[in-house]
Structures are given as structure tokens and as C-alpha cells.
Amino acid sequence: MGAGKTTIGRQIAELLRWDFIDSDHEIEARTGANIPWIFDIEGETGFRQRESMVIEALTQRQHIVLATGGGAIMRAENRAALHARGTVIYLETPVERQLERTARDQNRPLLQTPDPRAKLTALLIERDPLYREVAHYIMPTERSSARDVAFHILQVLGLR
Ligand SMILES: Nc1ncnc2c1ncn2[C@@H]1O[C@H](COP(=O)(O)OP(=O)(O)OP(=O)(O)O)[C@@H](O)[C@H]1O
Ligand SMILES: O=C(O)C1=C[C@@H](O)[C@@H](O)[C@H](O)C1
Ligand SMILES: [Mg+2]
Numbered sequence: 001m002g003a004g005k006t007t008i009g010r011q012i013a014e015l016l017r018w019d020f021i022d023s024d025h026e027i028e029a030r031t032g033a034n035i036p037w038i039f040d041i042e043g044e045t046g047f048r049q050r051e052s053m054v055i056e057a058l059t060q061r062q063h064i065v066l067a068t069g070g071g072a073i074m075r076a077e078n079r080a081a082l083h084a085r086g087t088v089i090y091l092e093t094p095v096e097r098q099l100e101r102t103a104r105d106q107n108r109p110l111l112q113t114p115d116p117r118a119k120l121t122a123l124l125i126e127r128d129p130l131y132r133e134v135a136h137y138i139m140p141t142e143r144s145s146a147r148d149v150a151f152h153i154l155q156v157l158g159l160r
Pocket of ligand 3: 005006007022024067068069
């Protein structure tokens with residue numbers, strides 16, 4: 001959360017003139033409800049089921065940039081679909097930056113806790129090995145603007 005998947009993904013898609021799709025937005029559009037509402041009514045398990053269905057469908061498409069939700073990595077079926085069908089980039093971001101970038105936003109149910117720092121730290125410990133396992137490239141986002149990270153990714157992929 002707050003790594004820049006949505007921001008950087010959209011910029012890469014614009015530069016390539018590919019479609020940009022954010023799996024969180026796609027889930028909201030298909031469900032007709034926002035993410036906090038889905039978490040409230042169906043719990044995280046219900047949200048994860050919707051997320052897997054959307055990732056299964058979107059990873060069949062070509063020439064798109066797909067930004068996933070930060071927790072998509074938790075399911076083996078998502079990891080397999082993303083790695084086999086796409087080029088996966090892990091936007092590596094320290095918790096301090098995540099806290100700054102998510103501070104003003106109420107739309108992330110997992111961060112609606114008295115101690116978001118502890119939550120983000122626990123999630124990073126759990127997820128970082130999985131991000132590394134699935135990623136084809138690892139890109140630090142701490143010291144560069146979203147725009148510069150987008151350009152750097154295109155260079156690394158040989159697309160610019
Ligand atoms: N490299 C960067 N430097 C500074 N700010 C950034 C950078 N990348 C993203 N941001 C800012 O951080 C905020 C969160 O970014 P964004 O919503 O793209 O993250 P995300 O990875 O999609 O998060 P989530 O998993 O919650 O969907 C945005 O306001 C964005 O402009
Ligand atoms: O890190 C997570 O588990 C999440 C990140 C968001 O993108 C959303 O997918 C949702 O809020 C869960
Ligand atoms: Mg996002």
C-alpha cells in the first residue's frame with residue numbers, strides 16, 4: 001500500500017499507449033461497491049475471492065499494465081497467474097514512505113487501525129518474500145518521483 005502501483009502503473013500505460021487497469025478499481029466496478037464496503041460485508045476472504053477472479057481474467061489480456069492490490073500476492077493462484085502471464089515489478093518501498101503516502105486516504109481498510117505503522121511492518125514481513133519470489137524486477141521507489149520510476153521501468157524492460 002502506498003508503493004505507487006496505481007500512480008506509476010498508470011504513467012507506464014500512458015507512455016506505452018496500453019490500457020491501464022487497477023484490480024482494486026475493477027473489483028469495485030464489478031461489485032458496484034467500494035473496497036471498505038466489501039470488507040465490511042464480506043470480510044477480507046470475500047474480497048480476496050473477488051480479487052482472484054479479477055486477476056485470473058485480467059492476466060489473460062495482452063498489452064495492458066495491471067496494478068494489483070497490495071495483498072494479491074497472498075494467494076498462490078494469483079502469484080502463478082501473474083508470474084506466468086506477465087512481467088511482474090515489485091515496487092520496493094520502506095514503511096516510512098508507505099505511511100506518508102497513505103496518511104490522507106481512508107480507503108484502505110487494513111490501515112484503519114490505531115497503529116498503521118505496526119500493521120504495515122507486519123504485512124511487509126509477511127509479503128516481502130512473496131513479492132521477491134514473483135517479481136521479474138525489483139524497483140526501489142523511495143528516492144525517485146513516480147514519473148522517474150515509470151521511466152526507469154520502461155528502460156529496464158527495453159521499451160524505451
Ligand atoms: N515514487 C513516489 N514518490 C512520491 N510519492 C509517490 C510515489 N509513488 C506514489 N506516490 C504517491 O503516493 C500515494 C499512494 O500511491 P498509490 O495509490 O499509487 O499506491 P498503491 O501502491 O496503488 O497503493 P494501494 O496498494 O493501497 O492501492 C499517491 O498520492 C501517489 O501520488
Ligand atoms: O494490501 C492489501 O491487502 C490491500 C491493498 C489495497 O490495494 C486493497 O486491495 C485492499 O485495501 C487490500
Ligand atoms: Mg493502488
